[in-house]
Amino acid sequence: MPLTAQELMDMIRAIGQTLEENKAFLTELDSAIGDADHGINMAKGFHAVEEKLPDLTGKDAGTILKTVGMTLVSTVGGAAGPLYGTAFMRAGMAVGSKEVLDTRDLVRALEAAIQGIKQRGKAERGDKTMIDALEPAYEAIEKEIAAGKEAGAALAAGVAAAEAGVEYTKGIIARKGRASYLGERSIGHQDPGATSSYLILKTMAEFLSGRK
Amino acid sequence: MVGIVIVSHSAEVAEGTKKLAQQMTPPELPLAAAGGTRDGRLGTDATLIQEAIQSVAGPDGVVVLADLGSAVLSTEMALELLPAEVRERVVLADAPLVEGAVAAAVESSLGKSLVEVKAAAEAARNLSKVS
Numbered sequence: 001m002p003l004t005a006q007e008l009m010d011m012i013r014a015i016g017q018t019l020e021e022n023k024a025f026l027t028e029l030d031s032a033i034g035d036a037d038h039g040i041n042m043a044k045g046f047h048a049v050e051e052k053l054p055d056l057t058g059k060d061a062g063t064i065l066k067t068v069g070m071t072l073v074s075t076v077g078g079a080a081g082p083l084y085g086t087a088f089m090r091a092g093m094a095v096g097s098k099e100v101l102d103t104r105d106l107v108r109a110l111e112a113a114i115q116g117i118k119q120r121g122k123a124e125r126g127d128k129t130m131i132d133a134l135e136p137a138y139e140a141i142e143k144e145i146a147a148g149k150e151a152g153a154a155l156a157a158g159v160a161a162a163e164a165g166v167e168y169t170k171g172i173i174a175r176k177g178r179a180s181y182l183g184e185r186s187i188g189h190q191d192p193g194a195t196s197s198y199l200i201l202k203t204m205a206e207f208l209s210g211r212k
Numbered sequence: 213m214v215g216i217v218i219v220s221h222s223a224e225v226a227e228g229t230k231k232l233a234q235q236m237t238p239p240e241l242p243l244a245a246a247g248g249t250r251d252g253r254l255g256t257d258a259t260l261i262q263e264a265i266q267s268v269a270g271p272d273g274v275v276v277l278a279d280l281g282s283a284v285l286s287t288e289m290a291l292e293l294l295p296a297e298v299r300e301r302v303v304l305a306d307a308p309l310v311e312g313a314v315a316a317a318v319e320s321s322l323g324k325s326l327v328e329v330k331a332a333a334e335a336a337r338n339l340s341k342v343s
Contacts, residue, residue, distance in 0.1 A: 035254070037253070037254070037255070041253075041255065044251075044253075070259075073257075073258045073259060073286075073289060074250070074257055074258065074259040074260075075249075075250075075257075076255075077249040077253050077254075077255025077256065077257065078255050078256075078282050079281055079282035079285050079286075081255075081256070081257070081258065081282070081286065081289075082258055082282070082285040082286050082288070082289040083285065085258070085289065086289065120285060120288065120289070121285065176281075177281050177282075178280065178281055
């Protein structure tokens with residue numbers, strides 16, 4: 001750590017790049033149990049974010065995160081828009097007008113983001129949603145930070161937990177979203193939302209540990 | 213009159229439902245459609261819904277009807293984006309989209325209250341079509 005506002009924007013760009021690279025994969029997962037648009041929608045949203053980022057140069061972390069959230073809300077199109085939009089907006093509120101984020105800020109922002117997704121989607125663990133990746137990830141991160149680990153290392157533990165969460169979604173019935181219409185036929189497929197959440201966390205961890 | 217907003221993943225469904233409701237109601241009934249995304253995809257956009265609500269919001273309030281999953285999420289998000297004085301007079305009806313919209317529009321045109329219009333929309337789910 002610490003993470004400057006400029007680095008935060010670079011991290012958001014890196015997330016956009018990951019989602020662009022995984023556009024076909026996420027859409028394929030969504031075509032199995034949903035409406036076949038998750039990858040396309042996420043890539044659209046983050047393209048719009050990327051276009052907004054140059055205007056945010058010199059702004060504080062809270063403003064950057066809130067603007068990213070509002071942009072996702074108005075451009076993604078599917079349920080992921082209000083869900084990830086709320087996540088970024090809540091993260092922005094959690095860090096406020098800070099210009100440099102430390103490890104504690106990062107954990108607070110992640111917690112606020114995950115709480116936001118839970119409230120917006122009214123989902124619990126086991127519903128086959130992003131929460132199945134995000135909640136275990138947050139718990140792992142919090143544990144590592146409490147044990148004195150660096151943010152990068154803690155996030156890496158979170159990524160492992162998120163990956164296990166994605167695996168877990170393969171064996172359960174969807175109770176939320178379009179996939180819930182399929183009932184038992186949703187078993188055997190990993191959840192696209194949990195997968196995009198995992199990819200976002202993985203990119204954050206790589207960014208935080210890979211930079212100088 | 214109570215304003216009515218029709219939210220669908222499809223711009224055509226929202227617009228078509230609005231037309232069906234208008235067929236039975238006077239032209240001055242405040243009715244708005246918020247379907248699809250700004251770039252013409254299937255989906256929902258909380259900011260489009262927010263604009264639709266504001267376009268029909270008056271002292272009598274607004275009833276919103278939504279179709280599948282994320283339409284409800286986006287509507288709830290739109291409610292949060294509204295100014296508090298508008299938001300407090302907006303309700304989301306737990307109703308079938310087409311039948312609910314027609315029932316709500318008729319009820320609103322009769323000068324009924326926000327609570328009554330919402331109830332009429334929600335009662336539409338119990339109307340039997342096949343006897």
